[in-house]
Amino acid sequence: MNTIKSDQEVPVFSLEHDPVLPGKLFSMKHFEGVRPHQSELLVPHRKDYYLFVFARRGGARFWLDMTSHETRDNTLYFMGPNRVVVKEEPKCMWGTALAFDKEFLALHDNVSLARLPIVLNVQNASELQLSEANVAFVEDMLAKMQKEFDEPGEWQQKMITASLTLLLTYLSRVYNEQYESFTPSNDKSLLKKYQAAIEVNFREIHQVSEYAALLYVSPGHLRDVIKTQSGKPAIAHIQERMVLEARRMLFHTEYSLKEIGFDLGFSDASYFSRFFKRETGLTPAEYRALTREMYQ
Known part of the structure; x- marks a missing residue:
């Protein structure tokens, strides 16, 4: 590949x-x-x-x-x-x-x-x-x-x-x-708006409070609604989207860890590495090596 x-x-x-x-x-x-x-x-x-x-x-x-x-x-x-x-x-x-x-x-x-x-x-x-x-x-x-x-x-x-x-x-x-675990519901409009906002802004905005301001709701209200509607904390949606993009770049590109971290809004490569390991259990370098080895 x-x-x-x-x-x-x-x-x-x-x-x-x-x-x-x-x-x-x-x-x-x-x-x-x-x-x-x-x-x-x-x-x-x-x-x-x-x-x-x-x-x-x-x-x-x-x-x-x-x-x-x-x-x-x-x-x-x-x-x-x-x-x-x-x-x-x-x-x-x-x-x-x-x-x-x-x-x-x-x-x-x-x-x-x-x-x-x-x-x-x-x-x-x-x-x-x-x-x-x-x-x-x-x-x-x-x-x-x-x-x-x-x-x-x-x-x-x-x-x-x-x-x-x-x-x-x-x-x-x-x-x-x-995929029956998903049942469409009109009462999930805020969750959909939140997810859409993350998709557009996840590289620059990493805080729930900033998304609340974009959506014109209070941070507390956003956290409560997202937790109720998705079963996950609001911050988890941001972190999961960042991890997904990091996985994509580690797997599909030869970008350095510093370049990937910078693309995702981290000014320090070591901070990016700690974030990735906290979320996945592996450092970015370990993840890249493991997935490349599995592919081979």
């Missing part, structure tokens, strides 16, 4: 400039034994959009964050923006991919999509096992959507939105069945 050198940035692909699935706001593509141009995908990178891939045939291997996946037949793979992904080798693809970005979700007709469990993906899952009935439904919907996508017309946008809503609603039901 390739890594990013210390003098390079982890590339970020927008939907419009994606090497395999280019589009504006929304895109989809059917692959039937095709080996697309994938050289850019063989190094760690991020996508700034939502990606759903229905794999009719498996056999390809890729890494999502620090987890290796061997694709399986008739399985749905999905991810949201900013996760680090890398393919191990170029292989032919059989299946259908669809993608949309945050601007697409912000359109008036699409706002409800952002609240669906499979789009929110609070479990940070990446695949759904599909039954024969699920496969039949997904294939039928994707075929209809592909037909609309390939034949632009006055009603194209509305038809795609309607079909996508039905497809993702159906898949959200499957998602909840497989």
Whole structure:
């Protein structure tokens, strides 16, 4: 598996400039034994959009964050923006991919999509096992959507939105069945806002009180609500997000510990190392060595 050198940035692909699935706001593509141009995908990178891939045939291997996946037949793979992904080798693809970005979700007709469990993906899952009935439904919907996508017309946008809503609603039901510990609830709006704020600011803001100010609530109220709604202290959400990013960089890049710590807002590399060991039980150097050894 390739890594990013210390003098390079982890590339970020927008939907419009994606090497395999280019589009504006929304895109989809059917692959039937095709080996697309994938050289850019063989190094760690991020996508700034939502990606759903229905794999009719498996056999390809890729890494999502620090987890290796061997694709399986008739399985749905999905991810949201900013996760680090890398393919191990170029292989032919059989299946259908669809993608949309945050601007697409912000359109008036699409706002409800952002609240669906499979789009929110609070479990940070990446695949759904599909039954024969699920496969039949997904294939039928994707075929209809592909037909609309390939034949632009006055009603194209509305038809795609309607079909996508039905497809993702159906898949959200499957998602909840497989990851049933998550039950959507309207009373978790503050938790969602808190998590969204952390996603944007975790490199610069490390204190619960500062997030409370961003969300216009008192620190005490934020701590109480987050603890009740998530079962974890509010500070744990910040620390877990920082650790996740540190793990990604230790695994996928050759950045020095000082560079990683600085990227995460630590002015002192030794402080970063103590923080990481406190949260994981390993120093950053030990974690990098262990994961590289496991991969080999």
